[in-house]
Amino acid sequence: MGQRTPLYDQHLALGAKMVDFGGWDMPLHYGSQVEEHHQVRRDCGVFDVSHMTVVDVSGEQARDYLQRLLANDVARLKSTGRALYSAMLNERGGVIDDLIVYLTDWGYRLVVNASTRDKDLAWMQAQAAGFAVEVRERPELAMLAIQGPHARARTSELVSQARAGLIHDLKPFQGMADGDWFIGRTGYTGEDGLEIILPAEQAPDFLSELVGAGIPPIGLGARDTLRLEAGLNLYGQDMTEDVSPLAANMGWTVAWEPTERDFVGRAALEQQRARDDLPKLVGLVLEERGVLRAHQVVRVNGVGDGEITSGSFSPTLGKSIALARVPAGTAERAEVEIRGKWYPVRVVQPTFVRHGKVLV
Amino acid sequence: MSNIPSDLRYAASHEWARLEADGSVTVGISDHAQEALGDVVYVELPEVGRQLNAGQEAGVVESVKAASDIYAPVAGEVIAVNEALADSPELVNSDPYGSWFFRLQPSDTSELDKLLDAAGYQAACDADA
Numbered sequence: 001m002g003q004r005t006p007l008y009d010q011h012l013a014l015g016a017k018m019v020d021f022g023g024w025d026m027p028l029h030y031g032s033q034v035e036e037h038h039q040v041r042r043d044c045g046v047f048d049v050s051h052m053t054v055v056d057v058s059g060e061q062a063r064d065y066l067q068r069l070l071a072n073d074v075a076r077l078k079s080t081g082r083a084l085y086s087a088m089l090n091e092r093g094g095v096i097d098d099l100i101v102y103l104t105d106w107g108y109r110l111v112v113n114a115s116t117r118d119k120d121l122a123w124m125q126a127q128a129a130g131f132a133v134e135v136r137e138r139p140e141l142a143m144l145a146i147q148g149p150h151a152r153a154r155t156s157e158l159v160s161q162a163r164a165g166l167i168h169d170l171k172p173f174q175g176m177a178d179g180d181w182f183i184g185r186t187g188y189t190g191e192d193g194l195e196i197i198l199p200a201e202q203a204p205d206f207l208s209e210l211v212g213a214g215i216p217p218i219g220l221g222a223r224d225t226l227r228l229e230a231g232l233n234l235y236g237q238d239m240t241e242d243v244s245p246l247a248a249n250m251g252w253t254v255a256w257e258p259t260e261r262d263f264v265g266r267a268a269l270e271q272q273r274a275r276d277d278l279p280k281l282v283g284l285v286l287e288e289r290g291v292l293r294a295h296q297v298v299r300v301n302g303v304g305d306g307e308i309t310s311g312s313f314s315p316t317l318g319k320s321i322a323l324a325r326v327p328a329g330t331a332e333r334a335e336v337e338i339r340g341k342w343y344p345v346r347v348v349q350p351t352f353v354r355h356g357k358v359l360v
Numbered sequence: 361m362s363n364i365p366s367d368l369r370y371a372a373s374h375e376w377a378r379l380e381a382d383g384s385v386t387v388g389i390s391d392h393a394q395e396a397l398g399d400v401v402y403v404e405l406p407e408v409g410r411q412l413n414a415g416q417e418a419g420v421v422e423s424v425k426a427a428s429d430i431y432a433p434v435a436g437e438v439i440a441v442n443e444a445l446a447d448s449p450e451l452v453n454s455d456p457y458g459s460w461f462f463r464l465q466p467s468d469t470s471e472l473d474k475l476l477d478a479a480g481y482q483a484a485c486d487a488d489a
Contacts, residue, residue: 028398028425029398032398032453033398033399033424033425034399034401221398221424221425225424289402289446290422291401291402291422293427313402313424320402339420
């Protein structure tokens with residue numbers, strides 16, 4: 001038996017097909033993964049993401065510590081509520097995890113992945129040595145993501161006036177506390193929406209209210225196809241400890257300035273940056289019928305080989321798409337081997353769908 | 361609870377087989393199989409004219425989740441395939457017993473007797489769960 005979120009019994013009551021995800025028993029879908037996907041693109045739905053790890057960082061040197069810990073620079077967060085996406089690197093410049101960090105009244109709130117919890121916490125504690133900082137996990141909190149074009153409007157109808165006002169005022173990629181709730185206008189779907197962190201004991205009632213108001217629950221299956229269409233990386237697939245953020249389409253998250261900021265992995269990244277043969281993460285679109293899957297081989301004529309890191313069927317495009325790590329010189333065409341046969345694919349920017357619109 | 365019609369035969373690998381009046385055998389995948397796969401998005405069918413042994417790989421069904429092989433429940437020659445599944449693979453989910461994959465001219469009709477009946481297949485599914 002895996003770990004359970006506070007919403008486990010509700011998932012069963014809602015008819016979820018449960019699967020193991022990084023040691024957690026989580027809902028894969030509640031009937032049809034494809035229908036759930038469309039529901040989020042067209043209207044909105046609610047995801048239980050309580051398995052994710054919330055870590056609060058406070059203390060006099062919280063900022064100094066995070067400037068050392070993260071490849072992105074928390075000094076860019078100019079006011080409470082602002083957030084940024086960052087990699088946490090090892091000394092070799094490999095990605096230990098990707099995370100979001102919000103600037104809060106008490107310091108910083110980080111949300112890291114579930115499957116990487118233990119190593120993340122151990123690394124964060126080890127790096128804290130010598131800093132006047134407190135790193136505290138918050139396992140007593142649950143997290144619900146309400147995502148889709150109508151997510152904010154529909155959620156606002158179910159909460160207090162103060163919280164509705166906050167939801168209205170939040171700009172994309174901002175998050176603020178209200179009482180014991182923390183409401184972020186963030187997500188993992190490529191749509192507008194919210195991520196609400198709240199005390200675990202309040203989560204079942206809130207989920208019931210959302211579902212009762214006609215916002216259906218969405219499983220991890222649709223979460224994966226939504227994030228893939230949005231071109232958002234999945235840790236453990238699209239990047240790992242052996243992959244540089246520069247080879248994972250995360251170069252934009254590395255803050256090179258100021259040059260004197262010595263974040264973990266900087267020296268290794270500086271060397272990689274000087275090379276012109278670092279592989280890159282691109283998008284692939286299969287024009288023929290079939291399904292691209294992780295680990296299939298990509299062949300680029302006259303250039304070299306690569307590999308699919310994430311692949312699936314895209315419900316929005318009605319065809320298969322993938323993220324793939326390919327040689328630097330890859331242009332617009334490549335081929336993928338599926339069950340011994342080679343299929344032509346189009347190489348594209350790895351953002352397939354944003355805000356309901358197809359971009360490729 | 362999945363639907364297991366009593367007039368069909370079943371392979372342990374989750375195909376159903378139906379003996380037609382003309383002696384051919386129609387093959388599809390069970391309700392239990394489509395349920396386990398989730399939304400079907402692609403079906404690869406065998407070529408008409410191909411000779412298959414019992415238990416031989418005959419095609420592939422892919423859902424959003426994964427790819428699974430389809431096996432010939434009895435030996436025979438492929439005499440027809442259901443082209444409608446190429447355009448509408450989701451029919452496998454909505455109507456698993458109407459959405460046949462291929463039709464075989466069996467080498468030996470008595471091979472059907474080696475397949476599971478509904479009760480036997482139900483027991484196999486229960487053991488899986």
